[in-house]
Amino acid sequence: MINEKLGIYIHIPFCVKKCNYCDFNSGVYSDSIKSEYIDALCKEIECKSDYFKNYKIDTIFMGGGTPSILPVDLTGRVFDTLRSFYNVNEDAEITIESNPGTLDADKLKAYRGFGINRISIGLQSTDKDQLKILGRIHTYEDFEENYNNAREAGFDNINIDLISAVPGQDLRSFSEGLNKVKSLDPEHISIYSLIIEEGTPFYEMKPDLPDEDSEREMIHCIPEILGDEYSQYEISNYAKKGFECRHNIKYWNRDAYLGFGVSAASLLKTNGICNLRLKNTDNITEYIEILKNLKEDVTDVLKTDYIKSNNFVDFKSGFYNENFLLGTEDIKSEYMILGLRMNRGISKKDFTGTFEKDIYEIFGNEINKHLKEGLLEDKEGYIYLTKKGRDLANYVWKDFI
């Protein structure tokens, strides 16, 4: 009997060139590694499938890296494998991430053929100089062409990624860029504030960033520019009604998702609650090796070794970077931190339904403190971050850890 729902994430760690701000698991690899990786990925997808026979896949998200860098035949293999081993819903949301400069009309048409119905395009900035500073390989014109190609191919759910607080950016250049993007009429816009992460080129370059105040001014002008047509549903995400990203919402709702590929994370249900966190190795050579060496009759191997007492056991040491069951305290704390990322906030009724206790009984002190500070609000059955609370969310979340 199929009743459980499951999201699937697939990681494609390949890029034409690493961007200056990027600390995701991605890099420049040869064609032969790419094809070996896809072999391994398909094997992972296949070998885990037995344990998800009772699940309906309602979202798929292929992220990266730059998934659109793959030749279409490799992308096709991944989706074929998924469809042959999993029950993919007909109305599943299927997203692929892409970057301008790696897309063309044929590729986009092929994506439609694989059932991909949502495309996310990493524009990041509309300004030539800022794109250069960020280390991007494309121009705004490249992007616009790809955007039109996607519309022509039939994509009616497009996301555009932007970065705010880019070195050299001010309120004017940010709002100009956002207006330009809005005029294209995408269904969804993600806007991430630039964070300088350790290990990225920016970390060494120490670029001059816009100060805290102007960064916030940029973020605060977004609703006004986007107008009533779009609404913010999460810290960094804005969408037209009905076009909120269903896959990402699973993360914030702590719904089950299964990750495939190097460094992919999963949250899975054991004993009726999402409490198993897995994260695959972040070493691509190791990932390929382990899967290559799995015996042909993988399913048999897995039956005995892969899942024990409802827990995923490492089938070869080193495959998982993380593999642990969360305790109730951790689950509650994640529930709050993730739930509060969404503008809607946390439903008090859902909280009680999940934990069999009133939310105030468990987090009364914390919630009251932030209600008093004007960072949280409790209205119509929901507890959510105020506008000010969204600026200072870490400060609030910290207390729920």
Place this chain on the structure above:
Amino acid sequence: MTDQSKIRNFCIVAHIDHGKSTLADRIIESTGLLTSREMQAQVLDNMDLERERGITIKSQAVRTVYKAKDGNEYIFNLIDTPGHVDFNYEVSRSLAACDGAILVVDAAQGIEAQTLANVYLALDHNLDVFPVINKIDLPSAQPKRVIDEIEDVIGIEAQDAPLISAKNGIGIDEVLEAIVHKIPAPKGDVNAPLKALIFDSLYDSYKGVIVFCRMMEGRISKGTNVLMMATKATCEVVEVGTFGAGQFIPCDELTAGMVGYFTASIKNVRDTAVGDTVTDAKNPCKEPCPGYKKVHSMVYCGVYPADGAKYPDLRDALEKLQLNDASLNYEPETSIALGFGFRCGFLGLLHLEIIQERLEREYNLDLVTTAPGVVYHVHTTAGEMIELTNPSNLPDPSLIDYMEEPIVSSEIMVTTEFIGSIMELCQERRGRYLGMEYMEETRALLKYELPLNEIIYDFFDALKSRSKGYASFDYDLKGYERSDLVKLDILVNHEEVDALSFIVHKDTAYERGRKMCEKLKDEIPRHLFEIPIQAAVGGKIIARETVKAMRKDVLAKCYGGDITRKKKLLEKQKEGKKRMRQIGNVEIPQAAFMSVLKLDDKK
């Protein structure tokens, strides 16, 4: 019993970096640890001993054996002395255990401020001093000039001073012979009642309190019942011995003229005060050894455990450190901001830093220290005089008649090209010019009287940077002078933070207050609300800075489904919060209390 005529007790004095430690190393290397007689009698015992847990002693004292050209074996007891001006007291206690001193002077640098200070200290203790000219192999060496300088400035015979290079082992034999001939042998009466001077002690968890002593008269051995003449404590000696290189070597007895150690059934570490005289409880000597030059702590600051629960650990650590360093003193105090801690007295800022480091490293304590200050004399309208070590205890201004601050007389030796900038520095620090003497054409000795509270912060750093490292400095407490002093209070979000208050001269209050506010503005993280930081004198605000309200603190990024990573970032933030002190509703990082120690001046 050791023949006193074959013992030489001495120390080496020098300005910092003139090669004192290198010469000490050479002396130890070129001599043996045992006499040939001891070699036969004790070699086995010693091997056993070496297998025992080795105790690394502060290389405070070492005993070596030298076979001289006259065919005799001499026992050398080399007692180390610190060079820094902060440690005049330590120098003094080491000197009291010696009969003579070697003065090391750098052949290129010549006499420096600390050379003078240390030589005068040695002469004060009636030590015979002979000079050694070091680093003669440097291209810039001018031994003849330095010899003349020694004779002119210090007034001791230097024409036959050994010309050596301790680094390259040149002339070391000459030094060893000079020790035999120029350092007098001790002349204590072995048959008189026991009289020994405690010049150091340390606590070892294995042996207990180890007392370092110089035998003046009589003898001491296992089982002797000793009396500490100042503390009146009595105990029974468990072990006596001498100092090997980095080890304690037990022996049967110590007799007049020798330098060694004893351990005893000492219960309280406070019973063994450095400078005290040890005598036989049953047959005491009439007079104790003349006491050391009594020193007073010059610099005080509050020392608090970062974790309030570690207060007893801090107390124990201070007690043990004091045993080893009698110049440290402390008493409990409470701060509204920092809780329970101690007001500690130090010889100077370097001493403070060393103690702080030892507490943190050797005793594994995490500390918060407050701004250092000196001891002020507060004369009240009631005619009383209060010695003020903690600014928070300053009485209400209406009750104060006048205040006095400690003044030091200082000597700064400097090459002539920097005289101008050093004089400027001294003026800025409220110095009173006393005069200047030319040592030779290119070097001068500047004499200034300076308020101590002007030199405890960053005077050394400023001196160095303004003279490109060529100035050397020494000072001596001169006395107290009436001064126009005020208490500078710091208010964080309108609340006075007692641990941040300090005393300043009225004329520098504004400048210090401004710098303090600037510094704190950088140290205190943004909060949800704006935080005014104010400096005030007598309730009047004289400087203000503002920590702006936090406007942004959010992880915007979506790390796929990798929630663990997000949580780790938040956990890290939460951890940082723990290292804060809550003052009212403001969290002040512990570092803020310490950063204030160094209000950098324009260099």
